[in-house]
Amino acid sequence: MRGEIVIVGGGAGGLELACKLGRKLGPSKVMLVDSRLFHIWKPSLHEVAAGTLDVHQEGLSYQMLAHDNGFTFLYGAMTGLDASEKTIKVGPIATLAGEQVLPERAVSYAQLVVAVGSVSNYFGVPGANEHTISLNATEDAERFRLTLLKLLAVTEHQIADDRPGGLDVVIIGGGATGVELAAELREASWVYASYGFQHLQPGRDVRITLLEGAPRILAPLPERVSAAAHRLLGERGIGVVTDCRVTAIDAGKVTDKEGNTYPADLCVWAAGIRAPEFLSTLGLPVNKGGQIEVDEYLAVRGVAGVYAMGDCAACVDGAGKPVPPRAQAAHQQADFLLDSFARAAAGKAPRGKPYLYRDYGSLVSFGQTTTVGSLMGSLKGLSWFVEGLFARTMYVSLHLLHHRAILGAMRTGVLALARFLIKRSTPLVKLH
Incomplete structure (x- = not known):
């Protein structure tokens, strides 16, 4: 079996690269390898976990995408490399x-691109792997959602029988994933209460606590964004504890370095990521975090014909700073490699310009109606704070831009309209 350009990993960047290259070069030239059969945009996994997004409606089949975009799909996980x-x-x-x-x-x-994303980094915290759920993939989000439904049912029966009840959810990590999940869960809990959980009072009975080790949540973002996020969480009755270093996680509780304990019927780990461990077995150069070391052209150092991109690549920007693990970085890297491979296929000389990361800002969702963030980021030294409906519109547009890259403008528009109509004819949360 052979592919001229083989891309391993169908996440945001890998899939966009496969679709765009496939449309240019065809299935005999481009192959995508992934261990799953369908694609979900990873930034939306918190919605899948809360039940506000149906993974079976949102998921896009790799086989369908391969057929429509002109690449070959191979089902399975990469397990070895002979460079x-x-x-x-x-x-x-x-x-x-x-x-x-x-x-x-x-x-x-002939050319290999490794784009396998990231997994959770537990930093050696005892019990983290055994007693938490991390939103790394669709199966993680679905496991969280089903567990949440069961616990809500138990809580409903306890309250109906006049017994002490309530559900404690602890989210460890105050980055974008943790903050978005906390807000989405609060909004979803009110919706669940209207679908048969008649005795449930979400503000009282669904207790959500967010633990963050840094002095403030969303630490990498501007302080104004962090402050707005803290305020919005507080308005939703979500407890936020900063400067909190978790030292142990047991069934039913989380303990911090000060000896404080937090009841936890359901615990989510969103405190850090690292590259998948199998990358260190491939004979490629990796850093301490397991990321593959690449040069300014995203080529793996010292290994001919191999490239890496996205969260699994140790890439630096034009200022020598590590490129952050964000969807926008993967999107930019996909376009960079697309240009490089397309020029080579056409017999043109390389452009010669190295990859340059551009920070266009960050947006953080607070449920289905509110978003906060900053636009432009470091681009030209500007940073504009945005909040409310405008910010929400911008956030939704990011998802649509990803779909346009893999589906095309017409199908993306039809899909967006269909989802709008479906949301008005089906339950607002997934109940099965």
Whole structure:
């Protein structure tokens, strides 16, 4: 099995690169390898977890996208690399019962792009892996949602029987994921209460606490954005504890360095990410965080024909600072490699300009109606604070821009209209 350009990882950047290259070069030239069958835009996983976004409606089949965009899709996880022979190994696929459906396969390549994203970094905190859920993938978000539904049902019965009840949700990490999940959960809890949980009073019975180790939440963003986010969480009855270093997580509670404990029926880890551990077994140069070291052209240092992009790549910007793990960075890197590969396929000389990250700002969602953030970021030294409906419109447009890159403008418009209509004819939260 062979692909001229093989892209491993169908996240935001990898999928955009596969779609755009496929439309230019065709399925005999471009192959996408992924361990899952469908794609979800990762920044929307907090909505899947809260139940306000249906993963079965939102998910886009890689096989469908391959057919429509002119690339080849190979189902499976990358398990090995032979850089000298320019081949990768793709692991077997088995059913839940252990029956093998697809065998291990070898894929040769001329150019390889590794875009496998990131996983949670637990920083050695005891119990973090065993007693928390991290929103790394769709199955994590679905597990959280189903667990939440069960716990809400238990709480409803406790309150109906006049027994002490209530649900304690602890979110560890006050970055964008943690803040957005907290706000989405609060909004969703009120919706759940209107769908059969008649005795539930969300403001009283669904207690949400956000723990952050830094002096303020959303620490990488401007202080005004952080302050606005803190205010909005407070208005929604969400407890925020800063300067809180978690030292242990047990079934039912979280403990910090001061010895304080926080009841936790459901605990989410959103305190940090790292590159997948298998990358360090491939013989590629990696940093302490497991990221693949790349040069200013996103080429892996010392390994011919291999590139890395997105969260798994240790990339620096024009000022020598690490490029942050954001969807906009992956989008920009996909466009950079698209230009490089397209020029090579057309027999043109490389452009010669290195990759330059541009920060266009950050937006943080607070449910289905409110967003805060800053626009422009470091671009030309400007930073504009935005909040409310305008910011929400900008936030939604980011998702639509991603869909336009992989579906085209017409289908994205139809899909957006269809989702608008579906939301008005179905429950506002997923109940099954």
